[in-house]
Amino acid sequence: DADVTQTPRNRITKTGKRIMLECSQTKGHDRMYWYRQDPGLGLRLIYYSFDVKDINKGEISDGYSVSRQAQAKFSLSLESAIPNQTALYFCATTQGTGELFFGEGSRLTVL
Amino acid sequence: GENVEQHPSTLSVQEGDSAVIKCTYSDSASNYFPWYKQELGKRPQLIIDIRSNVGEKKDQRIAVTLNKTAKHFSLHITETQPEDSAVYFCAARTGNMLTFGGGTRLMVKP
Numbered sequence: 001d002a003d004v005t006q007t008p009r010n011r012i013t014k015t016g017k018r019i020m021l022e023c024s025q026t027k028g029h030d031r032m033y034w035y036r037q038d039p040g041l042g043l044r045l046i047y048y049s050f051d052v053k054d055i056n057k058g059e060i061s062d063g064y065s066v067s068r069q070a071q072a073k074f075s076l077s078l079e080s081a082i083p084n085q086t087a088l089y090f091c092a093t094t095q096g097t098g099e100l101f102f103g104e105g106s107r108l109t110v111l
Numbered sequence: 112g113e114n115v116e117q118h119p120s121t122l123s124v125q126e127g128d129s130a131v132i133k134c135t136y137s138d139s140a141s142n143y144f145p146w147y148k149q150e151l152g153k154r155p156q157l158i159i160d161i162r163s164n165v166g167e168k169k170d171q172r173i174a175v176t177l178n179k180t181a182k183h184f185s186l187h188i189t190e191t192q193p194e195d196s197a198v199y200f201c202a203a204r205t206g207n208m209l210t211f212g213g214g215t216r217l218m219v220k221p
Contacts, residue, residue, distance in 0.1 A: 035211075040120065042200055042211035043155070050207075058208070059112060090154065097143065100209065102154040 003027070006091050006103035014111050019078040021106045023091030030095060032074040034058075034066060037088040037105075046089075049074055081110040113138040113205045117212025124191050125220050132215045134201035135183040143204040144177060144184045149214075150197045158199075159186070191219045 004025045013019055023032065031050050035043040045058030047066040055066060063085060067075045078085055091103040114137040124130050136144075145160035161168045161175045161184065168175050172191075177184040184203075188195055196219045201212040 040213050042115075042117070042213045043202075044211070045208065048207070056207070059210075097204070097207075099145070099157045099160070100147075100155075102156070104154050 004091055004093055004101055004103040006089075006106045008106060009104065010107045012109045012111065013081055015082055017081050017110075019081050019108065021076045021089055021091075021108070023074045023076070023103055025072050025091075025093045025101075025103075027093055027095070027101060028071075029093035029101070030071065031093060032068065033092040033094075033100070034064075034074070034076045035090045035092060035102075036060065037090060043090065046076065078108075081108075083110045086110045113141060113203055113208065113210040115201060115203050115210050115212040117201050117215055119215060120213065121216045121218070123218045123220060126191060126193060128191055130188045130191050130195070130217055130219075132186045132199055132201070132217070133183060134185070134203075134212050135181075136203040136210075137182065138203070138205045139179075139182065141203040141205045143209075144175070145202050145204075145209075146173075146175060146186050147200045147202065147211075148197045149200065155200060188217075191217075193219050193221050195219050 007022050033048040034046040049068045065077045089106045092100040094100050117134045142163040147155040148158045149155040172189050174187045198214045
């Protein structure tokens with residue numbers, strides 16, 4: 001089945017470490033997103049990309065960077081992780097302006 | 112930017128009763144309003160959506176209503192079942208940005 005895959009699914013790291021979360025999709029969608037989920041705050045958009053040469057900041061991009069290596073791959077990096085970046089991170093894709101298809105999530109804990 | 116408020120944050124109902132979740136949005140340019148369901152430990156999945164040129168949409172036991180003048184939209188679930196227990200998120204899209212509400216944890220008691 002065409003899907004959205006995230007790695008790693010769980011990661012524990014220490015303050016100051018560099019972390020990369022990877023996302024790949026087999027849906028053939030052009031648009032890819034990174035969201036962060038915190039209890040009571042819903043899903044907040046970090047970055048999004050509409051094609052390989054297009055990168056856009058979302059509402060909470062500070063402290064994060066992204067790379068769109070190919071149409072099917074979109075990575076999120078935390079250059080120097082801090083404890084308040086502990087959260088559940090979701091990658092999502094869509095074709096056009098319709099339904100978002102989410103990956104299974106990557107739980108990150110920063111000690 | 113867009114701001115989406117969602118209420119209540121938690122909702123407990125008896126099996127068979129109805130559940131209503133309400134959202135308000137701030138940007139009158141928003142034109143697409145989806146609802147996502149997230150079961151425990153799972154990814155969010157779209158359950159229903161409505162566009163700004165429609166006032167109501169129904170799909171079996173779930174329905175969504177939109178009041179553009181008041182800038183609010185609601186999710187209605189009738190004849191609730193234990194498998195409806197989940198976190199529900201509303202969202203509103205303005206341009207290329209989809210902004211989510213804070214979520215509602217629905218618990219259906221058997």
